[in-house]
Amino acid sequence: MKRFELITKSHKTKWDFPTVTSSDVVAEVAKSIWSKDIDIRESFYALYLNRANQINGYAVIATGGYVSVNVDIRMIAKMALDTLSTGVILVHNHPTGNLKPSSADIEMTKKIDKALKLFDIHVLDHVVITRTGHSSIL
Secondary structure, three states: OOOOOEEEOOOOOOOOOOOOOOHHHHHHHHHHHOOOOOOOOOEEEEEEEOOOOOEEEEEEEEEOOOOOOOOOHHHHHHHHHHOOOOEEEEEEEOOOOOOOOOHHHHHHHHHHHHHHHOOOOEEEEEEEEOOOOEEEOO
16 A cells, blocks of 8 residues: 655755745646646645745645546645645646536535644645646635
8 A cells, every 4th residue: 555655855856846926836836746647637736835835845645537536634634734834735637628626626625724724724725737727726
């Protein structure tokens, strides 16, 4: 069984992420770390930020099929606490190329936001990406 991996600055990876200032920056960062299957299956990532909107780390939360992905909110919260983050940006892809968020996307965002508020952690954005574009849910 593969365990969740939180990628942080302490990993031996090139770490040159910009400060997050917009969904454009989020999409740029997400596409730089996304696996090659952006057009094949849905995946759900979380970016963990400090108060200055600098990325503390990121994680692949879930990988699903062509039209859906199941997200475990506890994993998002755990990693946010592990990195002492004050903000989280959610990112997932739509392999179909459709940038419009589904009602399930919107409901999931609300559930995650409500759960993280218990720890004074804020969902700053939720971005849907495709190979050719992106859109912000919030």
